[in-house]
Amino acid sequence: MGDGDTGDAGSYEVQASARGWLTLQLAALGFVGLCGALKAGGAGSPAPRGVEAVAGVLVVLALLLACLAVYLVGRTAWPYGGLPDDPARAARRLRTGLVLTFVTVLLTALAASSSWWPTPDAPAASVEVTTSGGTLCGELTRGSGALALTVEGRTVDVAVTDVLSVAPVAGCGSS
16 A cells, blocks of 8 residues: 555645645736736837837737646646646646746746836927026037037037026027
């Protein structure tokens, strides 16, 4: 009787292990679903359309793999008919389900990385600079030691000590 009892004991150990891993898998499945929902809500993403499409495919693939992994581990944790499976087969199914779970998390993280795409530079803001000598309107640019403005296509440096006020404006008029 020792051989049959050992096989059943091994099968029950695999079942117990599978039941413990199932909680982690369900958390991974929830993570994939959450990332998919967040991905769907990202209408203003700066990533190119191709990158967004690949990310969407990765999330769907991760969801499918997560479902398969949960099935494999759940089938090991609760075998059909309540009779224990062959321990070697159950262990192989459990191992495959766990590998698929980790692949799922990896694919989801890879898909989520598209949301970190750099945003394009914002257009330059127009400002109105008032000095003791008059008013200038243009876009702020980089300068050294002075306030640099691009006014009508040319760069004008204004000494900071001459500036009375700087105000943002929607645009510069054609004056």
